[in-house]
Amino acid sequence: xxxxxxxxxxxxxxxxxxxxxxxxxxxxxxxxxxxxxxxxxxxxxxxxxxxxxxxxxxxxxxxxxxxxxxxxxxxxxxxxxx
Amino acid sequence: xxxxxxxxxxxxxxxxxxxxxxxxxxxxxxxxxxxxxxxxxxxxxxxxxxxxxxxxxxxxxxxxxxxxxxxxxxxxxxxxxxxxxxxxxxxxxxxxxxxxxxxxxxxxxxxxxxxxxxxxxxxxxxxxxxxxxxxxxxxxxxxxxxxxxxxxxxxxxxxxxxxxxxxxxxxxxxxxxxxxxxxxxxxxxxxxxxxxxxxxxxxxxxxxxxxxxxxxxxxxxxxxxxxxxxxxxxxxxxxxxxxxxx
Numbered sequence: 170x171x172x173x174x175x176x177x178x179x180x181x182x183x184x185x186x187x188x189x190x191x192x193x194x195x196x197x198x199x200x201x202x203x204x205x206x207x208x209x210x211x212x213x214x215x216x217x218x219x220x221x222x223x224x225x226x227x228x229x230x231x232x233x234x235x236x237x238x239x240x241x242x243x244x245x246x247x248x249x250x251x
Numbered sequence: 252x253x254x255x256x257x258x259x260x261x262x263x264x265x266x267x268x269x270x271x272x273x274x275x276x277x278x279x280x281x282x283x284x285x286x287x288x289x290x291x292x293x294x295x296x297x298x299x300x301x302x303x304x305x306x307x308x309x310x311x312x313x314x315x316x317x318x319x320x321x322x323x324x325x326x327x328x329x330x331x332x333x334x335x336x337x338x339x340x341x342x343x344x345x346x347x348x349x350x351x352x353x354x355x356x357x358x359x360x361x362x363x364x365x366x367x368x369x370x371x372x373x374x375x376x377x378x379x380x381x382x383x384x385x386x387x388x389x390x391x392x393x394x395x396x397x398x399x400x401x402x403x404x405x406x407x408x409x410x411x412x413x414x415x416x417x418x419x420x421x422x423x424x425x426x427x428x429x430x431x432x433x434x435x436x437x438x439x440x441x442x443x444x445x446x447x448x449x450x451x452x453x454x455x456x457x458x459x460x461x462x463x464x465x466x467x468x469x470x471x472x473x474x475x476x477x478x479x480x481x482x483x484x485x486x487x488x489x490x491x492x493x494x495x496x497x
Contacts, residue, residue, distance in 0.1 A: 171493075172492075175356050175490045176491070178353040178355075179308065179349075204355050205355070
């Protein structure tokens with residue numbers, strides 16, 4: 170059963186220290202720009218986040234006992250307070 | 252980059268409200284709660300005596316204006332966490348909570364309307380935070396809430412929704428039941444479809460901001476219907492609740 174990027178918000182804030190679900194991401198395959206929260210999320214051994222337009226991989230997350238490992242694809246634009 | 256800290260905090264139960272036969276609201280005092288936006292969620296962590304931990308995410312039901320944090324939890328009978336949270340917790344009990352979490356599925360009163368909120372089952376919870384925020388902020392943003400529940404007794408926040416809808420400040424609430432209706436039922440009696448959305452929702456030309464929340468099949472069916480009606484995909488904010496092990 171798939172979920173959406175909103176369900177990954179806790180892991181992303183833990184790993185990256187900032188809210189990520191509002192961040193727009195441009196897909197490397199189809200060029201569609203969608204907020205991370207609007208991406209589709211699949212759970213297996215880890216999490217795979219996919220472009221809602223074409224399904225290509227946007228992010229893979231593997232959470233181990235002592236670290237998160239994140240592999241990004243496409244163009245992510247993050248604006249954070251400074 | 253300074254790391255945004257989302258620390259685990261101690262939440263103390265200060266009240267429980269039985270909403271339906273299977274759902275309970277926990278009213279919580281949370282040490283150092285930084286405030287939230289309507290639509291955000293929180294993570295709950297329970298730790299057993301042997302150190303085993305289980306984490307679950309729950310939408311926040313209370314308005315940002317409320318100093319206490321309310322979570323409404325649907326009990327999944329063979330679940331690992333929800334039977335404890337929605338069944339056994341008592342006033343004064345404590346557990347760990349962190350948040351607020353998320354940002355995409357949120358609404359602030361100053362962002363205005365019109366709004367179309369569509370909730371399936373406990374997907375109503377974050378939408379309720381938006382309605383409570385709307386009321387607390389004195390917003391008159393034109394808003395339609397469409398709630399799909401299985402049976403009448405499964406409807407969350409029924410009395411409060413009736414009260415909010417009777418304020419005459421631009422909120423309309425429409426219920427549909429998918430597993431049978433009681434005698435004299437005024438709402439709809441089927442799954443959400445295009446006809447229902449057209450009948451109760453704002454016109455496409457009004458370009459409403461749309462929030463849809465519920466189980467994945469519900470959310471995807473409703474979002475597809477809305478896109479098919481001509482609503483802009485970017486105006487549709489969806490949050491899927493999945494089988495998390497309860």
